[in-house]
Amino acid sequence: MAYKILIVDDEKMLTELLSSHLQKCGYEAFVAENAEQTISMLNVYPDLILLDINMPEIDGLELCKMIRQNVVCPILFLTARITEQDKINGLQAGGDDYITKPFSLKELTARVAAHLRRDERSKCTPKIVSSQGLIVNLAERTIFYGEKPLNLSNREFDIVEFLMRNANQIFDRERIYEAVWGLNAEGDSGVIKEHIRKIRNKLKEATGREYIETVWGMGYRWKK
Amino acid sequence: MAYKILIVDDEKMLTELLSSHLQKCGYEAFVAENAEQTISMLNVYPDLILLDINMPEIDGLELCKMIRQNVVCPILFLTARITEQDKINGLQAGGDDYITKPFSLKELTARVAAHLRRDERSKCTPKIVSSQGLIVNLAERTIFYGEKPLNLSNREFDIVEFLMRNANQIFDRERIYEAVWGLNAEGDSGVIKEHIRKIRNKLKEATGREYIETVWGMGYRWKK
DNA sequence: CAGGAAATTGACCACTTTTTGACTTTTTGA
């Protein structure tokens, strides 16, 4: 069974981004937007908690203490700035680590993985998915069409994985950029166009089929 | 003693193919074609079960639950297609993993090996292991290729042991550092690169073969 | 404590991936 991660934050944008990304990484994500929801969410017994300290009307540290009374899993703070004093306060409240905003999704998942690893219980993340004749190995980040390997680069794999997981949905380039890079897209740099091209070539090469459809004026979608 | 694998499927073609392949890989294979045979086969105490869910007249999931009442070994589902709901149902029934058809034999054996290995790790660790012609003596910390000693240094041995124990899994340099040094890696110092080089040289020198594979942008893995 | 092996570091090079920007083609709607 996948690790369960509880995200506590009041910014919808961020929680959505985080939960979709964590799901992409094979975790099960839960979201709580306030103290009340958080406490009731503890019933799912999360394996790790991401907690924003700077929420209006809620004292993150107090919330952390309350959580600690009920669970022992790692608690990682999300915070804008961090002073030495913040660190001490946080640790006293029962936190395990800090992630300072802004952070990349890569960094976040690395830290999450590190803590889960340290916590060491049997890891059972789903590894292999298959779709339309493509066999996707999430652990090795490889995709095969039968015996033929796709040989995607890391970025290419990220994009394919994202589109595949959200098959049939249309995403414009900005959205894809945000989802995969974990950053806000500033204008259209054209990176996505180029990556989509490379991906399409490799897919066509190996399978002879079209997987990524262009919806004119809207974006791209993975055909299912 | 060889690992015992029970194959549960009603397609004779497939079971024959699988059992002959698994035998070639050094496993002992048993076949059951229906629920009744499966239950009675459990008396051989298989180390792993391959279970086709989509058999006519038999509900694979029910069968899985019945098996689970008797044994704790890993159960891998063979299935044509897989939806999110299938996954949930399967896990609730006590399954450990899915292999979606069509699959390559290579993939199948890799997954089988992975599960057996995971199971093995929870048992006691053997003193002497052999892999691809290498004979590893964990007590004396020596590795021989036939009569030829490898003469690895301590660190080198640690790294090889770690990679070997987790064969086929990919580890980036940071992970290897954490696993072998037991410390958090602060940035990439390049130590691993250098050790990998030394190890590769010694392996090549003694065996003429390649054991450690580089997965670009991902890390290293011990080829098995 | 000296001498040698082992471990580590940093610099360098070759190679791959990622990004960029100029340019072409396609699509759309006035």
Next chain:
DNA sequence: TCAAAAAGTCAAAAAGTGGTCAATTTCCTG
């Protein structure tokens, strides 16, 4: 039909990654 907007293409620059080597530091052992 034509012009503007959107999408696609290409090659080259920039950034990142891994392999190698030599130099330095650390660790043993006699």
